[in-house]
Amino acid sequence: MSRTRTPAVAGWFIGDGDDFRLLGTRCSSCASVFFPREDVHCRNPYCIGGLLEEVPLSRKGHIWSYTDGRYRPPSPYVSNPELPWEPYALIAVELAAERIVVLGQAAPGITVADLTVGMEVEVVPGVLHEDTETTWTTWYWRPTGVRA
Amino acid sequence: MTKDVAVLGAGMHPWGKWGRSFVEYGTAAARAALADAGLDWRDIGSIVGADTVRCGYPGHVAGATFAKALGWQGARVSSVYAACASGAQAIAAARAQILAGLVDVALVVGADAAPKGFFRPAGGERPDDPDWLRFRLLGATNPTYFGLYARRRMAEHGDTPEDFALVKVKNAAMGALNPYARYRKRVTAEEVAASAVVADPLRLLDICATSDGGAALVLAGLDFAHRHGVSRPVRIRAVSTVTPRFPNTVLDLPDIATDSAVAVAAPGEPFRSSIARAAYEEAGIGPEDLSLAEVYDLSTALELQWYEDLGLCGAGEGAKLLREGATAPGGRIPVNASGGLASFGEAVPAQAIAQVCELTWQLRGTAGERQITGAHVGISANQGLFGHGSSVVAVR
Numbered sequence: 001m002s003r004t005r006t007p008a009v010a011g012w013f014i015g016d017g018d019d020f021r022l023l024g025t026r027c028s029s030c031a032s033v034f035f036p037r038e039d040v041h042c043r044n045p046y047c048i049g050g051l052l053e054e055v056p057l058s059r060k061g062h063i064w065s066y067t068d069g070r071y072r073p074p075s076p077y078v079s080n081p082e083l084p085w086e087p088y089a090l091i092a093v094e095l096a097a098e099r100i101v102v103l104g105q106a107a108p109g110i111t112v113a114d115l116t117v118g119m120e121v122e123v124v125p126g127v128l129h130e131d132t133e134t135t136w137t138t139w140y141w142r143p144t145g146v147r148a
Numbered sequence: 149m150t151k152d153v154a155v156l157g158a159g160m161h162p163w164g165k166w167g168r169s170f171v172e173y174g175t176a177a178a179r180a181a182l183a184d185a186g187l188d189w190r191d192i193g194s195i196v197g198a199d200t201v202r203c204g205y206p207g208h209v210a211g212a213t214f215a216k217a218l219g220w221q222g223a224r225v226s227s228v229y230a231a232c233a234s235g236a237q238a239i240a241a242a243r244a245q246i247l248a249g250l251v252d253v254a255l256v257v258g259a260d261a262a263p264k265g266f267f268r269p270a271g272g273e274r275p276d277d278p279d280w281l282r283f284r285l286l287g288a289t290n291p292t293y294f295g296l297y298a299r300r301r302m303a304e305h306g307d308t309p310e311d312f313a314l315v316k317v318k319n320a321a322m323g324a325l326n327p328y329a330r331y332r333k334r335v336t337a338e339e340v341a342a343s344a345v346v347a348d349p350l351r352l353l354d355i356c357a358t359s360d361g362g363a364a365l366v367l368a369g370l371d372f373a374h375r376h377g378v379s380r381p382v383r384i385r386a387v388s389t390v391t392p393r394f395p396n397t398v399l400d401l402p403d404i405a406t407d408s409a410v411a412v413a414a415p416g417e418p419f420r421s422s423i424a425r426a427a428y429e430e431a432g433i434g435p436e437d438l439s440l441a442e443v444y445d446l447s448t449a450l451e452l453q454w455y456e457d458l459g460l461c462g463a464g465e466g467a468k469l470l471r472e473g474a475t476a477p478g479g480r481i482p483v484n485a486s487g488g489l490a491s492f493g494e495a496v497p498a499q500a501i502a503q504v505c506e507l508t509w510q511l512r513g514t515a516g517e518r519q520i521t522g523a524h525v526g527i528s529a530n531q532g533l534f535g536h537g538s539s540v541v542a543v544r
Contacts, residue, residue: 032410035404036281066348068295069347073289074268079287090296099409101399104286116303
């Protein structure tokens with residue numbers, strides 16, 4: 001049985017393959033960018049408030065910092081307690097155009113030993129977990145030039 | 149006009165993993181603080197509870213729970229929640245009531261019974277809560293953020309895991325002398341290095357545990373203190389409870405991203421520095437006036453960050469300050485003479501109150517083997533999830 005692919009969070013990313021992008025919003029008045037998206041009101045206290053328009057964020061950025069999780073995180077993170085815990089890396093990425101830092105999981109197979117602060121990474125589609133009917137999708141950061 | 153309030157009493161229930169109700173820890177701490185103040189619970193005009201929401205629902209963890217446990221006597225009640233900064237906000241609320249002339253004397257209580265393992269958000273399907281989302285989408289625990297900050301320091305300032313370990317060594321040596329600390333054993337750098345990695349580059353002994361504990365303070369107006377026969381009380385001179393300024397460009401718990409600095413330039417000082425600056429300004433002092441500091445060492449690396457944010461040294465010089473011994477007992481500015489979170493573990497709503505208990509005992513000169521000679525000005529610093537600043541200046 002094929003599973004339905006559903007974003008683990010609605011409206012935060014779009015597209016497949018090389019067209020995959022994180023989605024934020026941008027204030028039409030002050031140009032502040034928000035991720036996670038703000039849809040109701042601009043959070044810039046100097047701004048009178050404008051329309052918040054959906055914008056794709058830059059695909060590539062540079063590592064601000066990184067770490068990993070050597071122990072199983074608690075719920076609501078979903079993992080199979082029957083299986084041994086597989087650590088994964090987490091990367092905080094600075095996007096130059098938006099001047100924002102966005103955290104994400106590293107693509108599978110990438111460990112902290114593969115990473116350095118300042119390294120270029122790109123956003124790629126990922127799978128957070130699967131259940132019987134659904135593949136819950138997410139975003140991953142991956143050093144540029146590395147193919148899955 | 150003075151803005152000081154007197155600390156008449158300080159009390160704590162020892163930190164640990166006792167497996168009992170937070171009400172018991174808070175009540176024990178309250179009774180200890182009242183005894184220390186030489187006051188009866190019935191003398192208290194206002195009780196302020198520092199809340200947590202994990203060990204119950206907000207109604208149960210409110211100040212009224214402690215008032216009921218101590219015996220209803222009609223005191224006015226308030227309850228505050230500011231995550232790790234709850235205790236400082238409870239002190240701020242009590243202080244404001246005293247300075248406004250609403251009450252003469254107030255009791256501040258915070259206590260927690262921590263769950264095993266990582267802190268986690270409340271249950272349910274709550275995608276509008278950033279704290280829930282970071283666990284759901286990323287599995288980002290609190291140590292995830294501590295690991296990110298530590299790695300960033302290594303890249304930016306050249307700090308090493310050995311530097312971080314020395315923070316634990318220093319704090320454990322002080323905690324060994326503190327009867328209220330959970331961990332009372334000295335630790336070596338080798339033991340830190342041999343402990344398991346939790347969130348690279350941080351190891352188990354770099355990261356503070358989660359603990360049970362309770363702390364309480366009796367605060368009063370200076371007139372009341374004098375009438376009560378205390379001519380030279382420890383005085384709280386400033387309480388900083390500021391929020392960040394937009395754009396907050398340092399990735400902060402529990403957020404998945406920073407604010408964007410594309411429209412407005414980042415403020416000249418990061419959030420943690422602004423917490424300390426507000427406290428210094430309110431107290432009319434600077435870092436050069438301090439005798440000691442109690443800072444929120446959620447991780448060893450974060451303690452070094454606080455040195456810089458408090459202005460004890462320049463940016464990037466935290467590890468150097470530590471290695472010089474300036475922040476150890478006998479140094480220029482001892483930090484975490486209590487043993488810090490490294491020795492206590494975190495009992496969230498009690499922690500910022502416990503910091504002020506330590507400042508109180510140090511400024512009175514009654515800290516026993518931990519005593520910092522000649523201590524007369526102390527600062528506490530802390531930061532609560534979701535943008536809650538916390539810093540208290542105490543003088544004597």
